[in-house]
Amino acid sequence: MSFKVAVLPGDGIGPEVIDEAIKVLKAAGFDGEYEFAAFGGAGYDECGDPLPPKTLDLCKASDAVLMGAVGGPKWDNVQPITKRPEIGGLLPLRRELNLFANLRPAKTLQALLHASPLKEGRSRIDLMVVRELTGGIYFGEPRERRDNGNTAIDSMVYSRSEIERIAKRGFEVAMSRRQHLVSVDKANVLETSRLWREVVDEMAKDYPKVSLSHMLVDNCAMQLVRDPSQFDVILTENMFGDILSDEASMITGSLGLLPSASLSDAKGDNVFGLYEPVHGSAPDIAGQGRANPLAAILSASMMVKYSFGDDGTSARIDNAVEKALGQGLRTADIFEPGTNIVSTSEMGNAVAECLTQE
Ligand code: IPM
Numbered sequence: 001m002s003f004k005v006a007v008l009p010g011d012g013i014g015p016e017v018i019d020e021a022i023k024v025l026k027a028a029g030f031d032g033e034y035e036f037a038a039f040g041g042a043g044y045d046e047c048g049d050p051l052p053p054k055t056l057d058l059c060k061a062s063d064a065v066l067m068g069a070v071g072g073p074k075w076d077n078v079q080p081i082t083k084r085p086e087i088g089g090l091l092p093l094r095r096e097l098n099l100f101a102n103l104r105p106a107k108t109l110q111a112l113l114h115a116s117p118l119k120e121g122r123s124r125i126d127l128m129v130v131r132e133l134t135g136g137i138y139f140g141e142p143r144e145r146r147d148n149g150n151t152a153i154d155s156m157v158y159s160r161s162e163i164e165r166i167a168k169r170g171f172e173v174a175m176s177r178r179q180h181l182v183s184v185d186k187a188n189v190l191e192t193s194r195l196w197r198e199v200v201d202e203m204a205k206d207y208p209k210v211s212l213s214h215m216l217v218d219n220c221a222m223q224l225v226r227d228p229s230q231f232d233v234i235l236t237e238n239m240f241g242d243i244l245s246d247e248a249s250m251i252t253g254s255l256g257l258l259p260s261a262s263l264s265d266a267k268g269d270n271v272f273g274l275y276e277p278v279h280g281s282a283p284d285i286a287g288q289g290r291a292n293p294l295a296a297i298l299s300a301s302m303m304v305k306y307s308f309g310d311d312g313t314s315a316r317i318d319n320a321v322e323k324a325l326g327q328g329l330r331t332a333d334i335f336e337p338g339t340n341i342v343s344t345s346e347m348g349n350a351v352a353e354c355l356t357q358e
């Protein structure tokens with residue numbers, strides 16, 4: 001059965017890295033049918049809308065969405081702000097597709113173990129941030145200006161059911177890993193965090209094998225730098241997860257290598273999801289063949305695993321990435337003396353070759 005993938009290359013280096021991801025999917029023998037659509041700044045340029053209705057329809061009619069990156073200085077001052085790639089594209093897409101569970105693994109790859117900026121970074125980091133993605137302060141109402149524009153309001157809002165469904169994902173992810181879950185909040189200050197803690201504690205009874213602890217977000221930020229190897233799964237709300245996932249990705253020393261999955265509810269046996277690299281659109285290097293395609297390739301691998309249920313093919317792609325790095329190939333962002341610098345497509349070719357020569 002062919003699997004229908006909506007492809008949103010987006011802006012900046014998005015299209016270049018997505019090309020390599022599809023090349024690798026094909027080399028892995030993944031039976032996908034790819035349909036491309038404009039999104040983000042590209043959507044705005046083409047249709048005056050960062051999330052054109054036909055792009056949204058395509059996503060809804062597909063089994064999964066593979067995305068590059070969106071945004072860039074070209075659209076930073078577009079008016080009204082609801083036409084900007086992030087506010088008018090990415091956030092409504094997450095909401096419309098009900099992508100409430102954002103999985104961001106941060107893992108040091110063998111070949112790059114020494115690249116962590118942390119002194120003790122040589123110890124392996126292998127953690128997963130499970131971030132709530134469609135609630136909290138990103139979407140809460142009211143959000144407005146008052147007092148002639150001199151007072152600004154954002155609202156952090158969470159309902160019990162929103163917390164329950166993301167906590168369930170957090171526990172499930174922990175069950176599939178090392179059964180260790182740290183729920184991160186700011187319960188010493190925020191009411192939403194006290195409800196969060198209450199709900200997570202209640203749900204823990206259904207997962208007796210998972211060891212659960214709670215951590216305040218400021219402490220978690222510090223612990224990630226002090227000893228990241230203590231973490232297995234970090235479960236947290238939208239904005240804390242945004243910040244902590246950037247921090248977690250950087251301490252692996254390889255931001256250009258990190259994938260993500262944003263998942264909705266299960267559709268039969270399959271889970272609908274959107275897959276994208278954690279890195280941004282890097283407009284300064286777009287079109288130069290310098291971008292690192294590995295995060296996009298690993299995002300495609302997550303798609304094969306989570307939405308298609310093919311753990312074997314996903315593991316083969318991950319191994320091929322490690323092999324290409326093991327051969328000493330590096331894109332500019334991870335270059336170091338003694339390795340060979342390659343372009344975006346050369347890196348994609350190398351990963352594809354590792355798969356076809358298995
Ligand atoms: C991310 C990004 C987005 C977010 C921005 C671009 C709206 O930082 O995916 O982490 O804050 O969610």
Ligand code: MG
Nearest residue numbers: 242243245246
């Ligand atoms: Mg972010």
